[in-house]
Amino acid sequence: xxxxxxxxxxxxxxxxxxxxxxxxxxxxxxxxxxxxxxxxxxxxxxxxxxxxxxxxxxxxxxxxxxxxxxxxxxxxxxxxxxxxxxxxxxxxxxxxxxxxxxxxxxxxxxxxxxxxxxxxxxxxxxxxxxxxxxxxxxxxxxxxxxxxxxxxxxxxxxxx
Amino acid sequence: xxxxxxxxxxxxxxxxxxxxxxxxxxxxxxxxxxxxxxxxxxxxxxxxxxxxxxxxxxxxxxxxxxxxxxxxxxxxxxxxxxxxxxxxxxxxxxxxxxxxxxxxxxxxxxxxxxxxxxxxxxxxxxxxxxxxxxxxxxxxxxxxxxxxxxxxxxxxxxxx
DNA sequence: ATAAGGTAGTTCGAAATTGAACCGGATCAT
DNA sequence: ATGATCCGGTTCAATTTCGAACTACCTTAT
Numbered sequence: 069x070x071x072x073x074x075x076x077x078x079x080x081x082x083x084x085x086x087x088x089x090x091x092x093x094x095x096x097x098x099x100x101x102x103x104x105x106x107x108x109x110x111x112x113x114x115x116x117x118x119x120x121x122x123x124x125x126x127x128x129x130x131x132x133x134x135x136x137x138x139x140x141x142x143x144x145x146x147x148x149x150x151x152x153x154x155x156x157x158x159x160x161x162x163x164x165x166x167x168x169x170x171x172x173x174x175x176x177x178x179x180x181x182x183x184x185x186x187x188x189x190x191x192x193x194x195x196x197x198x199x200x201x202x203x204x205x206x207x208x209x210x211x212x213x214x215x216x217x218x219x220x221x222x223x224x225x226x227x228x
Numbered sequence: 229x230x231x232x233x234x235x236x237x238x239x240x241x242x243x244x245x246x247x248x249x250x251x252x253x254x255x256x257x258x259x260x261x262x263x264x265x266x267x268x269x270x271x272x273x274x275x276x277x278x279x280x281x282x283x284x285x286x287x288x289x290x291x292x293x294x295x296x297x298x299x300x301x302x303x304x305x306x307x308x309x310x311x312x313x314x315x316x317x318x319x320x321x322x323x324x325x326x327x328x329x330x331x332x333x334x335x336x337x338x339x340x341x342x343x344x345x346x347x348x349x350x351x352x353x354x355x356x357x358x359x360x361x362x363x364x365x366x367x368x369x370x371x372x373x374x375x376x377x378x379x380x381x382x383x384x385x386x387x388x
Numbered sequence: 389a390t391a392a393g394g395t396a397g398t399t400c401g402a403a404a405t406t407g408a409a410c411c412g413g414a415t416c417a418t
Numbered sequence: 419a420t421g422a423t424c425c426g427g428t429t430c431a432a433t434t435t436c437g438a439a440c441t442a443c444c445t446t447a448t
Contacts, residue, residue: 086367087354089374091277094254095300096381114434117251132397140255142436147398149434169396169443194247197384201376207246209369214249216361221256224357274404292427305405307428312403329413329426 097197104193109186114139114149116190119158119183122175129174131164158182257357264353269346274299274309276350279318279343282335289334291324318342 102113111119117139122128130138136146150173153159158179164170175183202210262273271279277299282288290298296306310333313319318339324330335343362370 086362086371086374087358089371089378090358092298092300093374093377093381096385097377099300100381100384112434133395138252140252140259143397144399144437145435164396167396167444169441171397193384197380198247198250198377201373201380202246206369206373209366210373211246211249213361213366213370214246214253217253217257217358218249220357220361221253221260224260224353225256272404293425301404302406303427304407304429308404324426327414327426329411331427 100197101190101193105186105190108189109182111182111186114141114145115153115158116183116186118146118149118153119175119179120187122159122173123180123183127174128180129162129172132171132173135173153179260357261350261353265346265350268349269342271342271346274301274305275313275318276343276346278306278309278313279335279339280347282319282333283340283343287334288340289322289332292331292333295333313339 098113105111105113105116109116118135121135121138122130125134132143132146132150135150136143139146150159150161154161156178158176160174160176162172162174164172199207258273265271265273265276269276278295281295281298282290285294292303292306292310295310296303299306310319310321314321316338318336320334320336322332322334324332359367
């Protein structure tokens with residue numbers, strides 16, 4: 069650390085930029101998606117994600133914990149959001165027969181409709197911003213990277 | 229949409245997975261970083277980012293607005309966080325001579341020290357999780373993608 | 389059977405983020 | 419210069435998130 073200058077390049081040059089760019093870009097992506105979803109369809113990105121997960125699930129229903137795991141948030145946040153979505157009529161809670169502690173969350177018809185209306189809008193944005201820039205080869209490459217990162221995260225989360 | 233089944237594959241197969249994985253992985257990455265930073269160094273990821281930006285800036289100082297732009301949050305959030313960091317003594321506010329409305333935020337010595345202690349910890353995590361998985365070629369490739377995405381975001385933010 | 393420990397979900401309080409409203413201080417026209 | 423407008427930053431209320439504590443239920447071992 070010569071002449072009192074602060075160490076501003078933290079990693080190998082170039083690599084350090086990748087990380088910074090990565091953070092910035094992901095923030096900006098989330099921002100844009102959130103804004104468009106909110107403006108045009110009255111739901112947040114989190115809520116949209118919940119609807120998508122439910123739509124993808126068999127019988128369009130999931131347990132609270134599964135939902136929490138899939139959208140990567142605290143259980144309490146899921147309780148909160150499902151409360152809001154239920155108030156909007158987009159989702160319903162059902163008793164779980166096999167486990168009396170459990171709750172099934174099910175997409176309602178209104179929820180499905182809302183999602184079907186929102187999805188094209190948001191997907192066109194995702195394409196425009198994110199996917200159109202990627203060739204098939206790059207998508208494969210990126211996918212490999214994401215798998216690796218996911219694996220690393222599994223390991224760390226287990227180990228820590 | 230045959231036999232009432234919901235359209236669960238939104239994009240071309242594979243591509244759609246990339247997007248989902250991308251969201252999940254970024255969330256999990258942020259989570260891990262936040263947790264480690266909080267547990268070991270008593271600052272949040274946002275606060276860490278602010279310290280880094282200040283350290284990188286000439287004279288270790290930035291204007292509030294610049295900071296807001298760089299860490300991609302609302303101005304009010306920056307006001308809030310700088311308040312906290314100032315309470316912790318990691319940062320100082322200074323009058324701006326050239327513009328009496330303005331505020332310079334400057335890293336204090338304590339702030340620099342805190343950052344120097346936290347950086348290796350968080351960087352080793354970033355390496356372990358994120359960077360070690362990348363070859364130089366992949367880093368270049370990823371960098372190109374990020375540039376493109378950033379460009380797209382510029383365009384959209386301008387246009388919308 | 390029953391006690392011990394684990395799990396599902398909610399509740400609660402604290403912290404963070406946002407957008408809108410606001411307050412000067414600048415800037416630019418006439 | 420002076421009035422209109424713009425810009426930097428703060429304040430405020432509303433929303434969201436998190437973690438810890440809690441309740442109720444399940445599971446397992448003895």
